[in-house]
Amino acid sequence: MRKTKFLFSAMLAIALCGLTACSSDDAFETSHQSESNSSEEQTRSGAEAGTISVTYKDITYKDIPTTLDGKGNVKFLNENFSTWFAEMEATKPELCIYLVSDKEIILYDNVEQCLDEKHIIQCEEKGTRAFVDDETQHLGEVTLFDDTHYNDRHYTFYVIGASDTYYMNNLSDWEYTSFDDKSSSLEMTNKMNSAGTVTINNYTYNCSQITLVFIGYANIGYGGSTIVSTADASTVTSHFCLPRFNDKMSSFKLFFGLKTMYPPTI
Secondary structure, three states: OHHHHHHHHHHHHHHOOOOEEEEOOOOOOOOOOOOHHHHOOEOOOOOEEEEEEEEEOOEEEEEEEEEEOOOOOEEEOOHHHHHHHHHHHHHOOOOEEEEEEOOEEEEEOOHHHHHHHOOEEEOOOOOOOOOEOOOOOOOEEEEEEEEHHHEEEEEEEEEOOOOOEEEEOOHHHOOOOOOOOOOOEEEEEEOOOOOOEEEEOOEEEEHHHEEEEEEEEEEOOOEEEEEEEEEEOOEEEEEOOOOOOOOOOOEEEEEEEEEOOOOOOO
């Protein structure tokens, strides 16, 4: 069995040799992403085409050609890479997709590993839960859209302060309407002043140390595979599509995280 897996891995590595691989850099910059892909080359079917770089375990495969099918799903046009990614999805039920930008994602075995390697600790105070509908006083928000490119039906969810959270356990059992397996794009805003400070559990931090974190789960009750996006202070982060996660989201968590040089203990 080991010999078979070794031969498969070797053949896959050779097949992917045309893709540029390089060491991953943990540093990244979140910013408002424009819909730059909309002007890129179109496929014969009229679906949007572009490229994306994918990193897993410090290896980055750059500029993988992709297209969006008629339902907004991302397809890899490199057959060998598509096979490899499909095997990852099949063998890693908690696979986490971290959205760096519309053109770059990082894969982790699970969301805990993602937060650990990004050195993000949730700021939630024990016992604090805020389900916020008031738009007037809040520090963070996320808007989920039914279609790609921020189109069609959409809903915005809010967190008031750094220690508050918005947890949606089941998008099919929401009081307003069912939004289960519907989300195809998102936009999140961190309204903290990047030059200001915030107090959490009687400790004062620079707002530049706080990032807004969104985790979408494939299953109700916060289970299954995940997709993660973050927004630093004074920043809007948007993703015109959710690569490999289109129409999959069934629950989510929205909260602020403290960025620290010391990874959290899991």
